[in-house]
Amino acid sequence: MRIRFVTSTPLDIQRGSGTYVGIEVLARALTALGHSVELATPRVHLPVYTAERLWFNRRLRREPDFDVTVGFDMDGYRIADVAALKGVIADEARFETGLTRFTMGVQARCERLHVERARSVVTTSRYSAERARELYGLPRLPTIVPELIDLARWRSALELNPAAACSRFTVLFVGRLYRRKRVDVLVRAAAALRGRIPDLEVRVVGNGPCAAWLRALTRDLGLEGSLSWLGDVSRRELASEYNRCAVFCLPSVQEGFGIVLLEAMAAAKPLVASRAAAIPEVAPQAVLVEPESAEALAAGIELVYRSPDVGAAQAKAG
Structure with a gap:
């Protein structure tokens, strides 16, 4: 079968993140099964990502040589047979502000057209399926197909990229720095834990619109020695960060799935995360805490710190 994937998501781990x-994993899996997968991606890159997506989609045309065209998120809304939603943009936009919220609103209108026109709609979690039906007025729930990771490839990366020796209790976050990720809650939790975990270090991988604000918050709380802002990293560096951490933390209030949870589980790391969105579906064994509460998040991290058996049980379950 000849399959066409349509996406404007940056095709690198630094900017494209979990999407x-x-x-990438789906394309390689289908190829391994004997199918042909071709990616249609933007050739013209513009300073504003939403403008780039709109221009890319405007120029797309149907290609009769393909058996099926799969458009991811809003991409392919004029031509795709299958609308594959990695997240529901209208849901994500609810948690953002300012220009980010406005541009995501534009994208959400295109995504709505996508799910209305496509012959089939697929989401990665029940949470996303329900949000898509609610926010886009779908007559029934989309098909749910959970995300994949290439376990063999990821475990090989973990083995080949050990962490440097570290005596500190390290908490890791990986993701784009949007407001919905609630990294500010993690920063405030770190402040609350200063006297309870003296050797605490929080390491943040990723970049995004909130980066400057979060760094300023770190300085205001006097946490420069406890937080490390690593920005975008390579796959090898990412594997090393997972190896280094004592616990993985995801304080997000909106996740369509959360591939980072699978990566942390595959690295046998304990998880502390918000009881929100798709997170309980993907990682029911995690220490799940009240969303938007720095104290609840701090208590969850401290539980793993003081009770190694909690982390060991999670690692076994993962």
Whole structure:
């Protein structure tokens, strides 16, 4: 079967994040099964990502040589047979502000057209399926197909990229720095834990619109020695960060799935995360805490710190 994937998600782990990982793994899996997969991606890059997506989609045309065209998120809304939603943009936009919220609103209108026109709609979690039906007025729930990771490839990366020796209790976050990720809650939790975990270090992988604000918050709380802002990293560096951490933390209030949870589980790391969105579906064994509460998040991290058996049980379950 000849399959066409349509996506404007940056095809690298630094900027494409979990969406890129999901698309890449699916393409390789289908190829391994004997199918032909071709990616249609933007050739013209513009300073504003939403403008780039709109221009890319405007120029797309149907290609009769393909058996099926799969459009990811809003991409392919004029031509795709299958609308594959990695997240529901209208849901994500609810948690953002300012320009980010406005541009995501534009994208959400295109995504709505996508799910209305496509012959089939696929989401990665029940949470996303329900949000898509609610926010886009779908007559029934989309098909749910959970995300994949290439376990063999990821475990090989973990083995080949050990962490440097570290005596500190390290908490890791990986993701794009949007407001919905609630990294500010993690920063405030770190402040609350200063006297309870003296050797605490929080390491943040990723970049995004909130980066400057979060760094300023770190300085205001006097946490420069406890937080490390690593920005975008390579796959090898990412594997090393997972190896280094004592616990993985995801304080997000909106996740369509959360591939980072699978990566942390595959690295046998304990998880502390918000009881929100698709997170309980993907990682029911995690220490799940009240969303938007720095104290609840701090208590969850401290539980793993003081009770190694909790982390060991999670690692076994993962």
